[in-house]
Amino acid sequence: MAIDESTVGETPLVELDAGVAPTLLGKVEWLNLPGVGHGGGSIKARIAVAMLDAAEAAGHLPGRTILEASSGNTARALARIGAARGYETAFVVPEDLGSGKRAALEAAGATLHEVPAEEGYDALLDRVEELASESGYWHAGQYENAANPRAHEQTGREIWHQTDGAVTAFVAGAGTGGTVTGVGRVLHARNPDVRVVGFEPETESHGLHGLKYMRGGGYHPDTYDESVIDEKRYLATEPARVAARDLAARYADADLEIVDAGRHDEATIRATLRVDGDFLVGPTGGGGVACVRGLDREGVLDESDTVVVPLCDRGDTYADGELWGDRLS
CATH class of the missing domain: 3.40.50.1100 (Rossmann fold)
Incomplete structure (x- = not known):
């Protein structure tokens, strides 16, 4: 990409x-x-570049899939920039994710893990923590990453x-x-x-x-x-x-x-x-x-x-x- x-x-x-x-x-x-x-x-393209640059400098990314919970814009930015840098990406998103954001993620080849929208945003954060505990993922962590x-x-x-x-x-x-x-x-x-x-x-x-x-x-x-x-x-x-x-x-x-x-x-x-x-x-x-x-x-x-x-x-x-x-x- x-x-x-x-x-x-x-x-x-x-x-x-x-x-x-x-x-x-x-x-x-x-x-x-x-x-x-x-x-x-x-605006999330700014933090996507910053978080990926910091992760690469620390040696966290080779061989791992970029993972994040997002209502759309951070996922779009990480998916596009991550794919361009040669990484696989996966995102935890609400089931009612807008069609434009969904299309952008699919075009970038991202894997989507969907959570019922009625469960609220905390459910996305819980699910991404579950996935992040598995091997093979690098969790961007936009809510705690100082690069943001x-x-x-x-x-x-x-x-x-x-x-x-x-x-x-x-x-x-x-x-x-x-x-x-x-x-x-x-x-x-x-x-x-x-x-x-x-x-x-x-x-x-x-x-x-x-x-x-x-x-x-x-x-x-x-x-x-x-x-x-x-x-x-x-x-x-x-x-x-x-x-x-x-x-x-x-x-x-x-x-x-x-x-x-x-x-x-x-x-x-x-x-x-x-x-x-x-x-x-x-x-x-x-x-x-x-x-x-x-x-x-x-x-x-x-x-x-x-x-x-x-x-x-x-x-x-x-x-x-x-x-x-x-x-x-």
């Missing part, structure tokens, strides 16, 4: 019109591995450089917590006054794919360092969907402004920003925008602020879900 790992990192930054007072910038993370199909790449947040220290450096140090707030969802932890560490080191906001699902049953419900004793990843967080928010699914759909409507007939192209040329960015002409972001990208709207309404952020949110994946990854199913079916 041909994969160009040089396209991981240095993703573009675009300005978003979301009807808020602060300047709002989106980091377009599906430009990690652009053009790979099945919804493109995602370290990878996002680079994301933080990119944000600082791309905004010329003008960033005053960073807002991101917590799944493994690696993004908000790694980015937050770097931004705070450069300017302690940068506000780092992490958001989690408000309820245990939610549609914020990839994020984890941690309230009331839910599983808390080792990779999530809450000491980095200045403020935590709990977000319902519907505001995230509303924000994502609103972005699509606002940019139906308008071009997005590319603030910084990162490693890509403008033609590549324009070709991958949209799906069949529509600007469609995934639910966590919409969630970040929804959180910024709440902070704006409450007066926490104002016109003097420059806020960055990660757009973790593209909407066609959710072609059969409630967010974009009607538009992409």
Whole structure:
């Protein structure tokens, strides 16, 4: 499987019109591995490269199958990059895994171990631990692997450089917590006054794919360092969907402004920003925008602020879900 790992990192930054007072910038993370199909790449390509590099340096991978529990994006990234490096891959996934993510995993030759969706994410973690105890596997362990947040220290450096140090707030969802932890560490080191906001699902049953419900004793990843967080928010699914759909409507007939192209040329960015002409972001990208709207309404952020949110994946990854199913079916 041909994969160009040089396209991981240095993703573009675009300005978003979301009807808020602060300047709002989106980091377009599906430009990690652009053009790979099945919804493109995602923010998880960053940690996949970092975890595999660390495992190879430690001599853990020769002769072993890469194993991970994932709701989709980490599995897609590990499957594609792992296969390109010559490894077999296997993943524990929920039975209701979206068709786009499933197709990407199958195209990469991954073996899937499915767990009933109603058993929740902890069941995936239990099953992957069972498999990891068998010989022949290397468990990536995205929830405890220190390479995860370290990878996002680079994301933080990119944000600082791309905004010329003008960033005053960073807002991101917590799944493994690696993004908000790694980015937050770097931004705070450069300017302690940068506000780092992490958001989690408000309820245990939610549609914020990839994020984890941690309230009331839910599983808390080792990779999530809450000491980095200045403020935590709990977000319902519907505001995230509303924000994502609103972005699509606002940019139906308008071009997005590319603030910084990162490693890509403008033609590549324009070709991958949209799906069949529509600007469609995934639910966590919409969630970040929804959180910024709440902070704006409450007066926490104002016109003097420059806020960055990660757009973790593209909407066609959710072609059969409630967010974009009607538009992409």
